[in-house]
Each structure stands twice: as structure tokens, then as C-alpha cells.
Amino acid sequence: MLLVQHVKLYWDKKYRGAPYSTSRNRLPKAYGLPKAFFDYNPLGYPMHYIYLQQDEGGIHEKISRVDTLTEYENVQVGATEILRHGDDYEVRYRYDFHQAIPKRQKYDPKDCIYKPLNELAMHLKQNEYGRVICNGRFSSYDGNWSYNLDIINIFNSPADIVPLDVFIANEPDKLYKQIEFLR
Numbered sequence: 001m002l003l004v005q006h007v008k009l010y011w012d013k014k015y016r017g018a019p020y021s022t023s024r025n026r027l028p029k030a031y032g033l034p035k036a037f038f039d040y041n042p043l044g045y046p047m048h049y050i051y052l053q054q055d056e057g058g059i060h061e062k063i064s065r066v067d068t069l070t071e072y073e074n075v076q077v078g079a080t081e082i083l084r085h086g087d088d089y090e091v092r093y094r095y096d097f098h099q100a101i102p103k104r105q106k107y108d109p110k111d112c113i114y115k116p117l118n119e120l121a122m123h124l125k126q127n128e129y130g131r132v133i134c135n136g137r138f139s140s141y142d143g144n145w146s147y148n149l150d151i152i153n154i155f156n157s158p159a160d161i162v163p164l165d166v167f168i169a170n171e172p173d174k175l176y177k178q179i180e181f182l183r
Helices: 020-025
Strands: 002-012 045-055 058-069 074-077 080-085 088-094 105-108 113-116 118-124 128-139 145-156 174-178
Touching (some): 002 080, 020 045, 020 058, 088 128, 088 145
Antiparallel strands (some): 088 118
């Protein structure tokens, strides 16, 4: 079974530097799963969303909910795509120009152009835990910038139920970062 936890932190331009950046750097990269996490699991992969927002008062939880990702061959969570290969999963970082700036692209010498970054982040075999961390900047309609940090924790479990501390009891076996300097 695939378990996914998506931690997303938002802040705006006013809170981009110190001392706010220090708080973001201390942010936990994983959280315990809610007590009823395995109760709500119709057909699909159980998913835990935690959305946080930073302001002058600190970092506040806005949303913590359990959901189910449809059990297809591939699953999209933010800029991360998770592809199933039997009992294993391939995790890819797939940049989309509609997502965040700065652009993440790679030069293709065959076509002599830059293409959106689409690269392998990791392979997860059974009982492996991986983490993808990426960031971005977005423009809003009023001309202000907003920023986000995405942390996607992924566990490939051979069991139907795992301990609720699966993401906090151990460090990930595999880590992929797509962190850019955000102005």
C-alpha cells in the first residue's frame, strides 16, 4: 500500500526573510498520521494533507485532512508524480510552467531547446520511505508574491495498516530536493 503525506507551507513577501525564514527552517518535515487515518480508505491510497500558513504570529495549521488518492498506475501530488511498477514505485519530479518560478528546466541537446524538468527523484521498494522537498514563488492578481514549500512523504508499505508515527519514527531512506533561491 502506498501512504502519502503532503505538507504544504505558504507565506507572502512580507515574511520571506529573517526571522521568519528561521522558523521555516525549523519546521518539522513530517507529522504523525491522524488517529482515524485508516478508517477512511475507500478504494485507493490513503493521503494526509497538512496545509500551513506563516504570518507575523508564526506558522499556523490551516488544514489537516485525510483523503484518498485514486489507485491508478500514476498519482500526481504537487509537482511529484508517483508511478506504480508492480510492488515498487517510481517517484518523479515533473515541473509544470503553471506551477512555480523560478523555472526548472533542462537543456535537451537533441532538440536544442530547454524543456520542463522531468526527472527521476527515487525508486521506492517495499518498506522504503522517501521524501520530496521543493519550493516555489507565485504571483497573485494584486501583484504580490506568495511562496510555498512542499514536503511530500511517501511510504511503500507491504501491510494494510502501519503505525501512525511511520513518517516521524524514522528518517527517510531516500531524499530528493528541488530547492531554488526565491527572491
